[in-house]
Amino acid sequence: MPGSPDTSYNASAITKEGAGTMEFTTHSWVWGGLNLNNGSIITAGGNGGFGFFSGAVNINSGTTLTINSDGTGFGYNNGWKPSSVNIVGGTVNGGGNHVWGISGGVNMTGGTLSSASYQWNFTDLNTVASSTTSTVTGALNIRGDGGYSTMVINVADGAAETDLLMSGNITGGPGITKRGAGQLVLSGTNSYSGNTTVEAGTLVVNGSIANATTTTVQSGA
Structure with missing residues (x-):
């Protein structure tokens, strides 16, 4: 696993329960994944290509993951970016001007991939059969x-x-x-x-x- 001067790796995934908001204000850990089951999470952007999550990121119904404007979003270095982002009725929101990429693509069952000027960058986008429309807003840059x-x-x-x-x-x-x-x-x-x-x-x-x-x-x- 590659390293970063100010970033440590934890193989465990975070599971977020409860209606409140959890916020990462500094980039000191990279976690093995994320299960967002209730409430919301706000993170700073990735630090020099090192993101916050290296495994699967699961955004479930009614929840919101917001990536703030600094840094490089989910990260782009191999081993330090999500293996996949799975949106099941939830929302992923990017707030900055940065490009990010993930290795396993984005998989949506309803839900929203949203941004203002944030540029999403990934190679595969998949939707699962659903009674609700999956929605992607904001710029999408195919690099x-x-x-x-x-x-x-x-x-x-x-x-x-x-x-x-x-x-x-x-x-x-x-x-x-x-x-x-x-x-x-x-x-x-x-x-x-x-x-x-x-x-x-x-x-x-x-x-x-x-x-x-x-x-x-x-x-x-």
Whole structure:
């Protein structure tokens, strides 16, 4: 496990119960994961690429995880960023201008991935069939410096008419690949320049994808 001058590692996951708010104001520990079952947690941003959680981050119904504006969000160094972020009816909110990445993608069953000017950066976004719409707001930056050429968005078909709504602007060089039988709605003014490929299900563009190189809809989608 790599180290940081002011950061120690604890393999145990944090489980948060109770309606109150828990706040991390300094970056002195990296925990093995997070189970947010009730209430809310506020953290400072990651310190030099070292985040607060290295295992699975689970955000359950009615709860909120807020990452403040300083630092590098969830972190980006291998071993010091989440293995996955799993939003089950809860909210993850980023408040700054930073880009972060995680190794296992974001998995949503309803709930919200929200921000103002924060730029989310990950390679895989998956939604589970749900009666409520999963929502992503704020800027989403698809970066190619991680060695990938596309962001895969896998949308399951649930009871909600719109399974996944992405209302923020998607930027960056790589494109997106839509998989799964569900409906994805892009309502932002997107400026990513890679390809748009729809392998399955439905893609509705209420905003724009004017800079996309090519748009391909495969048979059956």
